[in-house]
Amino acid sequence: MTIATSQTDRLGANPFVVEGPIIAGSGVPGPNFALGSVSGGTKESEWVYVKLVLASSTTLQPGQWFQWDRDYTATLLTTAAAVVGNRCGVFAGANQAPTQSGGPAQSISLVAGTYYIWLQRNGQAPALVTTATAALVVAETTATAGLANAPASATVSSKAIQGVNFAAANQTFTATTVNGSAVLSSLGSVNFEGGPFIGAAISGTGIPGGTTIAGITYSPSGVVQSITMSANATANGTAITVTATGVLEATLMRPYLSKVN
Template structure:
């Protein structure tokens, strides 16, 4: 059962900080919150405080999906490991000062060990997604750890993720490119906090196949100023249409694993 303890957000909760590794006798206190504690934010956001045990070095990317059990021990979500009935959510990203490349939702590489982190279960959030179908209000697991998918028809054998929605199959915006440079500038068509996100695949005139977003520079108020790509542009371009896929904004409504497809 649950017991109400407070009616306000827990002071000090920062969903973009990963705590650990927590080692007995190290002098590093942890966990800093009760497992299962909930913190709120803007745009209806809710995060749940969970434990994460890593057996090997792991890079956490914004939008990776996790499931957690009744003891709030989390694991990266895959079809093979998914447990119907467990709740799930996404890693929003690791904190960096908002004026530095990476912004407030960057990736983080962790050594093997025990960690504690906040996983988002409600509101607008980045989501790693293989295929997105607009207004489906359901997704499914994949064989890739941390990646979901939302095809028009369910894939047999996957686990359904209830209560998650994508507004579109991709995200488009315009940017300026310089031949031989990996930097996109002059961005237009973006909203603060709504992407694009690190790890997303991008396509457009003068952008080589397989190129992804490797870094994002934000203004202090969270507006994207420039984007760094994993490969250089091959043309000079103004207001080129860029299409991003693979990591998209999702609406989370306390998702859970509802059934076997």
């Protein structure tokens, strides 16, 4: 299981670059591509170029769900705002130097303004999900902006997201913990394409309840070196099993909002 990490067939396109805020008369060009432009990359991926207008400061996290209308204006997906027939996809993450915490696909905090971003609609990508039922090909919206759900049976009044599949309900890996430290080291079953991903909830021996992945540090060659947790470990542990949920690899098949459940 691996997510897409590059985009190659449109000159200058990069799915991890957020353009903006665009201010009229500033001399900063925008948009750099025609809205609705599609570009492809690794792992059968496709991205769509859209406009995003933020009314207030907002943090975009890898895996957040968006919908976009026929004018290719995108908004964070919620049940209340979802429009049946709109296309939808996920934010793949923002660019960052690979030696820094966060790696090639990280969260990004944006002030209010107009932005242009690439949203992934096809291929394998990190996706925010509350409950993930493996092999389910229909997900649904939730009341939380950018968060999807994939239960075994539909939730009444939610909007169905057609064309998405979660391979598993969670992800496991091994790590070493140090009492009083937020760093997980000596990682096993971890790679920069396959996750785990920033924002995922994690649990395991010596990891406090409610802990999430706050950062990931990579070597210049892309090897995952360590994971920073949102809380300090409460015990020393070697090769403990860590379970990650909430941000999981999904296969996107040009998803769209198909109906009201």
